[in-house]
Amino acid sequence: MTENNAVKQMIGKAFMDIADAIQTGQFGNRVKVGLTTLGSEHGVENLVKGAELASKGADNFDIVLIGPKVDTSLEIAEVNSEDEMHKKMEELLDSHYIQACVTMHYNFPIGVSTVGKVITPGMGREMFLATTTGTASAHRVEAMVKNALYGIITAKAMGIEDPTVGILNLDGARQVERALKELNANGYKINFSESIRSDGGAVMRGNDLLAGSVDVMVTDTLTGNIMMKVFSSYTTGGSYEAMGYGYGPGIGDGYDRTILILSRASGVPVVANAIKYAAKLAQGKLPVVAKAEFTKAKAAKLEDILKSLTKDTKKAQVEAEEVAAPAKEVVTGSISGIDIMDLEDAVKALWKAGIYAESGMGCTGPIVLVSEDKMHQAAEVLGKAGFVAKEGDVC
Incomplete structure (x- = not known):
């Protein structure tokens, strides 16, 4: 060309x-x-x-x-x-x-x-x-x-x-x-x-x-x-x-x-x-x-x-000491927004704060069960520990 x-x-x-x-x-x-x-x-x-x-x-x-x-x-x-x-x-x-x-x-x-x-x-x-x-x-x-x-x-x-x-x-x-x-x-x-x-x-x-x-x-x-x-x-x-x-x-x-x-x-x-x-x-x-x-x-x-x-700071803090469960209560209030991998540690964090809690599974995922009259207190504890959003996901 x-x-x-x-x-x-x-x-x-x-x-x-x-x-x-x-x-x-x-x-x-x-x-x-x-x-x-x-x-x-x-x-x-x-x-x-x-x-x-x-x-x-x-x-x-x-x-x-x-x-x-x-x-x-x-x-x-x-x-x-x-x-x-x-x-x-x-x-x-x-x-x-x-x-x-x-x-x-x-x-x-x-x-x-x-x-x-x-x-x-x-x-x-x-x-x-x-x-x-x-x-x-x-x-x-x-x-x-x-x-x-x-x-x-x-x-x-x-x-x-x-x-x-x-x-x-x-x-x-x-x-x-x-x-x-x-x-x-x-x-x-x-x-x-x-x-x-x-x-x-x-x-x-x-x-x-x-x-x-x-x-x-x-x-x-x-x-x-x-x-x-x-x-x-x-x-x-x-x-x-x-x-x-x-x-x-x-x-x-x-x-x-x-x-x-x-x-x-x-x-x-x-x-x-x-x-x-x-x-x-x-x-x-x-x-x-x-x-x-x-x-x-x-x-x-x-x-x-x-x-x-x-x-994994949350788990390290919880596992650093043995935490005994407080006296058992009727738990009909639920807090969601907790990851499945953190669920048991979240329960122990509440026990440490003197709040009786149990783990459960709702239709949208993991939940922590607490007494109805302690839900907002529990949400505040979990928020400060980093398990849920600061305002708490109470339902």
């Missing part, structure tokens, strides 16, 4: 880009999304079909396939092994030739985990599952607090200015709730949702999962991974993921690549949706949003809150 012809092609492409921008209204916001095409249980063709489906009507993003040569009109960065494929993906991301990429079998560093996006069967709502792969922290509760932040970041990059947040009712959920409420009180605004169940609260039950009653559902990664698989393949028997947007982008403090994960079982519709998810995150400048949110969260003492979660 002569130099003149090369210049003419560059000028022609520039005019085409301008024409596209005028037609679509996307000035300077067109992005390129990569898709790696090796590693699927359904073969290369499954992934290529998903990319071609996503490209139909795509007026603000282009797709670059990273994998072996195939018969398609889409651009291909040709590689022939998974190892070579991921190296090429990272090269294209770091050079900014592509702004996001969808892939499988990719290992994130500790501290990074992915935020999936599903369509809930109850109301057909879209919901972010925070998180679905990767490891935010080796400490379960610390990880879930980080997962909440990762979910908020993703939702904001997707254009939801003030996403609603709920915490799935799992071991550690109440500790996560207390930590997030402390972060909120320190100035990092979190829009806590209310469960659709009559007793409400930010701790969500299975009904909320099905209904999609929050924008961001906070969970541990293993549970989130299972839920992604259920939501995406409950109509197909599990071998073919037919619904949803995949396992989502890896988020972490200081992590600036926009890499989204698919399962080996992800089918054509999910592949197409994951590419659209990636394009919108790239257009929403996910790394920029993440940096801003981490800065705000740190200003609200995120790091101090996380450090406090990894110190």
Whole structure:
């Protein structure tokens, strides 16, 4: 090709880009999304079909396939092994030739985990599952607090200015709730949702999962991974993921690549949706949003809150001495909001304060049972010891 012809092609492409921008209204916001095409249980063709489906009507993003040569009109960065494929993906991301990429079998560093996006069967709502792969922290509760932040970041990059947040009712959920409420009180605004169940609260039950009653559902990664698989393949028997947007982008403090994960079982519709998810995150400048949110969260003492979660000070204080139970009383008042892992220690803390208490399990989770006339006193003791929110969760 002569130099003149090369210049003419560059000028022609520039005019085409301008024409596209005028037609679509996307000035300077067109992005390129990569898709790696090796590693699927359904073969290369499954992934290529998903990319071609996503490209139909795509007026603000282009797709670059990273994998072996195939018969398609889409651009291909040709590689022939998974190892070579991921190296090429990272090269294209770091050079900014592509702004996001969808892939499988990719290992994130500790501290990074992915935020999936599903369509809930109850109301057909879209919901972010925070998180679905990767490891935010080796400490379960610390990880879930980080997962909440990762979910908020993703939702904001997707254009939801003030996403609603709920915490799935799992071991550690109440500790996560207390930590997030402390972060909120320190100035990092979190829009806590209310469960659709009559007793409400930010701790969500299975009904909320099905209904999609929050924008961001906070969970541990293993549970989130299972839920992604259920939501995406409950109509197909599990071998073919037919619904949803995949396992989502890896988020972490200081992590600036926009890499989204698919399962080996992800089918054509999910592949197409994951590419659209990636394009919108790239257009929403996910790394920029993440940096801003981490800065705000740190200003609200995120790091101090996380450090406090990894110190088992409450248990150490209680176990330092033997505590005898006070005289038994009729206990018909209940205090909720205590994590299952802290339940027996909370009872001992009340015994130490001279309040007879028993542990129990209500319909929304663990409870401490005390005499009706000592409920507020007990809530105050538990609040000061850090077992419940300071104001107490009396019911």
